[in-house]
Amino acid sequence: MTDDRHRRPEDVRAFYDAHRTVRQYETHEDGTPLPMPSEHLDVILHAAQRAPTDATAQLYSLIRLTRPELRARVADLTTNAHIATASEAFVVCADVRRVQRVLEVAGQQGGTWPAIAVHFGIGDAVMAGTNLLTAAEMLGYQGCWIGGVLNGLEGIIDELKLPQGVLPFAALTIGRPAEDAPYRPRVPRPLVIHTDTYHDGTDEEIRHATEVMNPIAARGGQPGDWARLLTMYFGQGGGMEKREPGLVAALKRQGLWAGGE
Template sequence: MSELSASDPQAASGRQQTAEQVREFFAGHRTVRQYRTEGGQPIPLPQDHLDAVLYAAQRAPTHSTSQLYSVVQLSDPAVRARMAELTGNAHIAAAGAAFVLCADIHRTAQILRLDGVEPGAWPDVANHFAVGDAVMAGQNLLTAAEMLGYQGCWIGGVLNHLAEIVELLELPAGVLPFSALTVGLSDEDTPYRPRLERETVVHQDRYRLPDEAELRRNIEQMNPIAARGGQPGDWARLLKMYWGAGGAMEQREAGLSAVKERQGLQGSR
């Protein structure tokens, strides 16, 4: 069932909410990794809910009208289980719905060739815009799911075994997984998680370098996000695990570069 029918532009007139309603909605956002199940099996989204979130994904903004992304919906329990194993995220198998958001220039190249045009050489530009398209589509999907009462989780663990995931999903050249995304009915009491001070993130006209005192104040504000087992959090330590020398991101670097080259999405250095 296609959900891409045109709507009356005037239908948007009743969409306006107050600033407080908008703040309240986004304050309710939680990243959830534990989902309600029945008899140990996922509780799938009703078809109309699934249609709605996928409709939202396809209504996302896109660069140059190109829609440089694809969404792989994970329906087969065996594929879900394998993805859960490869990403190290068990909730892919338990969520109400699971997806992989991919940067996709393959389809655009196909359309150009269909019109007798040879695609240009633009792997770095393709990476830039296709990842942006995938992110916007995925966030639209997640926001729509939250409007329907679900919660979700972006999963960067696709980089843990990226080459195997490309093979599992049979992705052609020009298609690269950006992230997995799960949504479902929450089965956890997730606390409100802080964010950096607005002044540190939002700059006026020019980039402003924060001083040490501001950074330390922000670290203190973010520490609760790293709390574990009743122990106080240490956000800097958490960042070190991901972004420090020898951390998780450095370990993923070689694998990502190799798969990008294999998929034709690695620019010259």
């Protein structure tokens, strides 16, 4: 007897190769979001909640954005307009407050572990969000992870009324694709999958990986330059340096800063 849960390796590969990052979604004629059927929403949320977690804690929360004015505000804060047009939009958060509340209600004293909170909270948030997106893709949707929450952390914390212990990690949009997004390359496996010990990569391997990844940076018919794109984000004076103070401030505000004064 065959088990329907088992899939052929080639089918699994094809499923993951069909993954796309999609920002343009099918909408009503007036541009408002096309609702997701309730049974679809229920199953993707079920998938999110079936994600693994450490110590049974489930250190995450998903804030589902439903009010048009709130979606518009979060879209503005993140500089990602598709938050307003997706069938479903979430802010995926690390959340250690709920565990503290469980201890409080049980009459127990919670510990102090801000570094652990960030470590496991972000991990749980990513796994729950990934489960949600994968389930949505199984139903024919596509989505987009949005790191742009870092562009407006303070405002997002205010708008969503997030208490201490809850930190936005990313936004996540889901919808029926209305664009033909390209297949994007990945760094060659030998630089990502290490056997027993870490392999730093030779200069030649790094140059080859850069060539493989160059198409991901192509814009407007012009050839891509992955190293240049990474420099814009991660180089000196780049986007991530500019985001750093805002993240540190949010960690401190939410009681999750372990770096001292």
